[in-house]
Amino acid sequence: MENINVGVIGLGAMGRGMAASLRRAGYALHVCDVREEAARGFAAEGGTACADPGDLGSRCDVVVSVVVNAAQTEAVLFGEKGAAAAMKPGSLFVMCSTVDPGWSVALERRLAERGLLYLDAPISGGAAKAASGQMTMMTAGTPAAYAKAGGILDAMAAKVYKLGDQAGNGSKVKIINQLLAGVHIAAAAEAMALGLREGVDAEALYEVITHSAGNSWMFENRMAHVLAADYTPLSAVDIFVKDLGLVLDTARATKFPLPLSATAHQMFMQASSAGFGQQDDSAVIKIFPGITLPEAKA
Amino acid sequence: MENINVGVIGLGAMGRGMAASLRRAGYALHVCDVREEAARGFAAEGGTACADPGDLGSRCDVVVSVVVNAAQTEAVLFGEKGAAAAMKPGSLFVMCSTVDPGWSVALERRLAERGLLYLDAPISGGAAKAASGQMTMMTAGTPAAYAKAGGILDAMAAKVYKLGDQAGNGSKVKIINQLLAGVHIAAAAEAMALGLREGVDAEALYEVITHSAGNSWMFENRMAHVLAADYTPLSAVDIFVKDLGLVLDTARATKFPLPLSATAHQMFMQASSAGFGQQDDSAVIKIFPGITLPEAKA
Numbered sequence: 001m002e003n004i005n006v007g008v009i010g011l012g013a014m015g016r017g018m019a020a021s022l023r024r025a026g027y028a029l030h031v032c033d034v035r036e037e038a039a040r041g042f043a044a045e046g047g048t049a050c051a052d053p054g055d056l057g058s059r060c061d062v063v064v065s066v067v068v069n070a071a072q073t074e075a076v077l078f079g080e081k082g083a084a085a086a087m088k089p090g091s092l093f094v095m096c097s098t099v100d101p102g103w104s105v106a107l108e109r110r111l112a113e114r115g116l117l118y119l120d121a122p123i124s125g126g127a128a129k130a131a132s133g134q135m136t137m138m139t140a141g142t143p144a145a146y147a148k149a150g151g152i153l154d155a156m157a158a159k160v161y162k163l164g165d166q167a168g169n170g171s172k173v174k175i176i177n178q179l180l181a182g183v184h185i186a187a188a189a190e191a192m193a194l195g196l197r198e199g200v201d202a203e204a205l206y207e208v209i210t211h212s213a214g215n216s217w218m219f220e221n222r223m224a225h226v227l228a229a230d231y232t233p234l235s236a237v238d239i240f241v242k243d244l245g246l247v248l249d250t251a252r253a254t255k256f257p258l259p260l261s262a263t264a265h266q267m268f269m270q271a272s273s274a275g276f277g278q279q280d281d282s283a284v285i286k287i288f289p290g291i292t293l294p295e296a297k298a
Numbered sequence: 299m300e301n302i303n304v305g306v307i308g309l310g311a312m313g314r315g316m317a318a319s320l321r322r323a324g325y326a327l328h329v330c331d332v333r334e335e336a337a338r339g340f341a342a343e344g345g346t347a348c349a350d351p352g353d354l355g356s357r358c359d360v361v362v363s364v365v366v367n368a369a370q371t372e373a374v375l376f377g378e379k380g381a382a383a384a385m386k387p388g389s390l391f392v393m394c395s396t397v398d399p400g401w402s403v404a405l406e407r408r409l410a411e412r413g414l415l416y417l418d419a420p421i422s423g424g425a426a427k428a429a430s431g432q433m434t435m436m437t438a439g440t441p442a443a444y445a446k447a448g449g450i451l452d453a454m455a456a457k458v459y460k461l462g463d464q465a466g467n468g469s470k471v472k473i474i475n476q477l478l479a480g481v482h483i484a485a486a487a488e489a490m491a492l493g494l495r496e497g498v499d500a501e502a503l504y505e506v507i508t509h510s511a512g513n514s515w516m517f518e519n520r521m522a523h524v525l526a527a528d529y530t531p532l533s534a535v536d537i538f539v540k541d542l543g544l545v546l547d548t549a550r551a552t553k554f555p556l557p558l559s560a561t562a563h564q565m566f567m568q569a570s571s572a573g574f575g576q577q578d579d580s581a582v583i584k585i586f587p588g589i590t591l592p593e594a595k596a
């Protein structure tokens with residue numbers, strides 16, 4: 001594996017863990033981040049810190065992009081010192097952000113015009129699973145793109161779903177997951193808020209629901225934050241303002257109605273406007289008036 | 299246990315299983331149902347079929363009511379040949395239906411005026427778990443009511459949550475569970491509908507979501523019905539028209555907003571008006587136009 005040069009652009013909570021997984025697997029690793037010190041700090045334990053995406057792209061056979069959204073991906077590829085112009089023909093760009101599926105489809109075409117391969121490969125699972133190589137990837141791309149990726153995807157993820165032989169379905173399944181995740185967080189908040197309004201003990205409600213048919217992955221995970229009064233943002237309210245926005249934009253393109261997604265989106269925007277945009281997404285419960293939320297234990 | 303006479307009123311999917319559990323546990327069992335042949339058929343394998351709730355009430359120390367709603371419970375207790383007038387002072391009425399919590403609180407008081415004990419004890423888990431004694435009960439009531447129930451609750455349920463020392467919290471937690479269950483079924487339908495609209499393979503979408511953070515108990519359970527095109531009603535669309543209605547009525551009593559519950563309620567009513575009220579609740583997906591649902595496999 002040592003002669004395959006792999007680059008990771010974006011060393012946030014997810015990218016840092018994915019880069020560490022690739023380094024553990026023995027790939028010749030290159031990293032870069034807009035915060036240069038983040039790249040240098042990471043490379044101090046192995047790998048090469050690159051100055052910019054262009055520098056990284058010129059050195060790598062496979063470039064894995066783990067930035068926040070489509071706009072940052074555009075900058076990484078086509079901005080000043082971008083990767084696209086520097087990458088060798090036949091090399092591969094792996095796009096791990098949550099984006100409009102139509103944009104991802106178009107990106108495959110734009111990179112093909114430059115002789116570059118593309119994988120539509122959004123990720124899921126959170127920072128802890130990224131660090132341990134246990135996250136999930138939802139991927140789609142050409143057979144040539146998968147062949148170029150080789151064992152790199154499995155080195156980063158416990159489960160690599162292959163959803164189609166061209167870009168699009170990876171991003172589509174990812175935003176459908178975000179639709180459910182967003183609605184479930186808002187529904188969990190609504191249910192807990194009603195319980196508090198009705199004088200039900202919050203801990204008892206949590207215990208019953210997590211053992212009943214009303215449970216969801218998000219209820220179990222996020223309402224634990226509410227019970228602990230810990231709104232430290234593992235994932236922030238504004239992420240769901242963005243992601244449910246992408247869901248609604250995708251459906252609007254074919255005039256398809258999504259009543260619950262639209263309602264949940266309004267709830268996250270209400271929370272953001274009220275000043276909670278940078279808090280944990282469970283802070284959407286703060287839009288409900290007339291209740292007293294649990295306080296942090298002394 | 300043989301000298302404790304226990305009655306079960308209502309031998310539907312849940313009541314039949316609960317009565318069978320009590321019979322297995324060795325209680326002197328009495329049953330009745332508006333369909334007299336249902337009671338006679340059940341008693342053919344053990345127990346006593348009673349002609350009406352009054353007849354059953356006069357014979358039993360504990361009466362377990364497993365009818366559809368508050369109106370049927372009123373009829374069972376206070377209608378012609380009702381149980382309330384027939385039950386001996388100090389005996390116990392166990393109310394297992396999903397009802398307005400305020401009505402349940404009032405019922406405790408009305409029965410106390412007649413010298414009768416009361417448990418607010420909605421159930422959850424479905425017919426299979428009821429039959430095997432593995433269902434859940436969400437209960438609240440006075441210490442005297444629990445003392446009178448003795449081991450009867452544990453004979454019917456794997457998990458008996460005790461949520462308060464007077465009626466109310468059992469029904470409150472039950473309707474909060476129904477809030478989540480209803481929103482999750484509608485959200486599952488919305489997500490699957492978007493996937494079909496976008497051309498994603500339905501089986502692949504199910505596989506990814508059930509292994510991701512977007513999963514819920516209801517997505518996993520009900521979308522299997524959609525994939526199999528099996529809308530046989532294990533629980534019908536009209537049950538959620540009723541139950542989300544109870545949720546909204548409860549919140550409206552204190553002018554509390556529930557945006558997602560209100561939206562999901564509209565979706566179930568749209569499905570019911572379109573003619574799907576008696577189909578499985580997953581048929582709420584049929585409100586989405588412009589998609590082709592999976593067909594039953596040959």
